Amino acid sequence: MLRFPAWKVAIILVVIIWGAMLALPNLLTQSARDNLPGFMPKAAMNLGLDLRGGSYLLIELDDTDARDPRLLELSSAIQENLILRSGEGGRINHEVSQVGSSVQVKVLDADKLGAALSRVRAVANDRFPAPPGGGAAFTVNRLPDNVVEVRLTSAGNAQGNDLVASTISVIRKRVDPQGVTEVSITPQGENRIVLEAPGESDPQRIKDLLSQAGQLSFHLVIEGSQRLQPTDENGLRPMTLPYPEIGPAGTLIVDQNDIMTGADVQRAYQAFNENGEAAVSFTLNNRGTRAFAETTRRYVNERFAIVLDGAVISAPNIREPIIGGTGQISGSFTIESATDLAAIIAAGQLRADLVFVEERSVGPGLGADSISAGTWASIIGLILVAAFMILAYGIFGVFAVTSLAVNIVLILGALSGLGATLTLPGIAGIILTIGMAVDANVLVFERVREEQRAGRSPMSALQKGYESALSTILDANVTTLIAALVLFQLGSGPVKGFAVTLAIGIFSSVFTAFVVTRWLTVSWMRWARPKKLPI
């Protein structure tokens, strides 16, 4: 117990120096940190959102109406099949629409309903094979009014189980199109996403960016056109959409068939139009370029509508054929709203509606105040505890306080080295550890006092004191560790930070009290050779 051969001392020193090196970057400015020699660790502790300011959003995917891109493909496959004359019942007139996570086919030739049902089933079978785990990927139902519905089952939805992943990628592209900010977006549980944006203390802009589905499509405008009037031959089908640009109740009649969709847009960015107003420029992929060129060549002097989430945002005239695959959306944009719209278009469509079920944001003012409050509380707590220990135990108190200082350095070093996040409750955890860390020292010192009173020599009293306190110290710390582990499981953000510092504090407290204090005490006794321990 009282022997400290050179190798043990070496290990103690290595641990302390390593801890100090890991903790050091926290005291330096960024530039001083960058100038550290290569072998030195450079990472400072991450500060939690509650200390640096920022926003936390918990987003739930409302997948009752998930938009699965595979359903779009299914719709066109059904359309292609039902117009074939060679199929059962010949050509079947119908209308296909996508409703939430189902495709609905309205059969216009009522007598061919049975044939339509079996052909739709065959197409769906082709597209959505039964999942390997058994069960069906979809159901085909007959609804009133001669409607046949194909609905994905949860097993079928799970086959395209990248709903969360694809949503995260769309969110990232919208919120952080340049990939320059520190926004972190992570899945949580089955259908939730956590978005953390340090430095962004107003989450409203992020929420606005994410509240739109981003379903973009281009349509010919029927309203006010001589040429574009629906007939049986040209297949034009009118639909009336809101057009807020021309007034709160403004509408525009456009063709239901789209020329192309957001999937054909390759790039979108904020630009300025010829009048110097903010606008959104876009570039199309090959397919989109071809379709757009074809349509604009045929319908010069007609208008087309750009539709986002069921509302017309712009309806320009086709002055000449657009064959280069680029275009521009003008409207009453500010630079910011044009930038946001470009991000939404470029990121593509969100496959599910997003609901913000929890949000917390902290402004920079409160964050800075919290850091200063936490620092002051730590310093004052440390001074009080140190004074108390030295008053109670004299020179032994000095040893305990010295090892308490080492303890704090090790906690800071461990937090930096592990890349843990420091939160305000985390600081409280450190302060609490300061108070509780002396417990192990106290347990030993009290034992030593007793043994000395019982007539043991100093060295023997010290030896016995450490021996008999060991199991108590371990028992007592395991209980706090259990509490910290449960806390870690429970917690999110700030509370988790508290659990982490508490747990790290337990390990470093036991190490410093049982090893560092003991080493200091023994070294002092070998040097001072006291006849009686001043304890």
Next chain:
Amino acid sequence: MLLKLIPDNTKITFMKLRIPALIMSAILLIGSIALVFTRSLNFGIDFAGGTVIEISEPADVNVEQIRSVLGGLNLGEVQVTEASGTGLNAERVVVIRIGKQGGDGMDAEQAGSEVSKKVLTALSAAIPSFNMDEDLRRSETVGPKVSGELLQDGLWALFWALLLMMVYITFRFEWHYGVGAVAALFHDVIITIGMFSLLQFEFNLTTIAALLTIIGYSMNDTVVVFDRVREERRRYKKLPLVRVIDIALNGTLSRTILTSGTTLLALLAIFFFGGEVLRGMSSALIWGILIGTYSSIFVASALLIYTGLDKHRDEDEAGNAAADPADDGEVAAGPAGN
């Protein structure tokens, strides 16, 4: 030269006080449970759902005006209070609390997530000096679904902490000790919750964190005492249990006072200087340290007497122990304070 807080060789007969102490604890327990059922708890938004917005107090507008601005928004229950913010030279802040929004399922979630925007827009329009970028200190919204889950998670965490402590203590000690230790934990948790109900302090996620920490600390304290009881029982095989417990409590008294003393000092530093955000947590912990220290002595240890531990021999003394079966703890308790 050293400050002797606790004189050496104290011979306090703690166990003489066990009956009044247990009665007092029972009254506190019943009172706490009754309080929780009658007064309920002041749940924060973590558990109740709703929105909290904290802004710097505007120079030109008073709380009454803010109240009337927000009253027109039709957001249900709105509370506006003044407080001093975090930090040493804390500025005055205004805290706005808005209850959970009505509606079913996703509609309620949606309505809740729009509250902060509505409030901030209204404030910007009504208060000329209000600048959202500078004056908004924090804004938190918890939807009804998440608040329900958080409460459930919090209760589960308490359950698991208590269960794991029970497992640990029965693994390390005899079951007799386990009963006392766990009773003390329930005692501490319930009375702390009772205090939150009495004072109507906000009960939120950090309160649960504080409760778990109290569980850890109280158990720590109890284990130190029990370790000593076990040790003294091996040393004084013939002494009645009541005497042995008193010897163990006196032996650890100095440590008990010193450790809870330093921990309390650290917590007082957090309470007074750590700012408003940590005040709820630190007040719960301060209370918990006091009650946890008390319960290790007067609940956990006192209950040892009633679990039949005196008839039971600790493991390694089974064969050679010569404990006199006539040594009944009850009877021998009298002359303990020699």
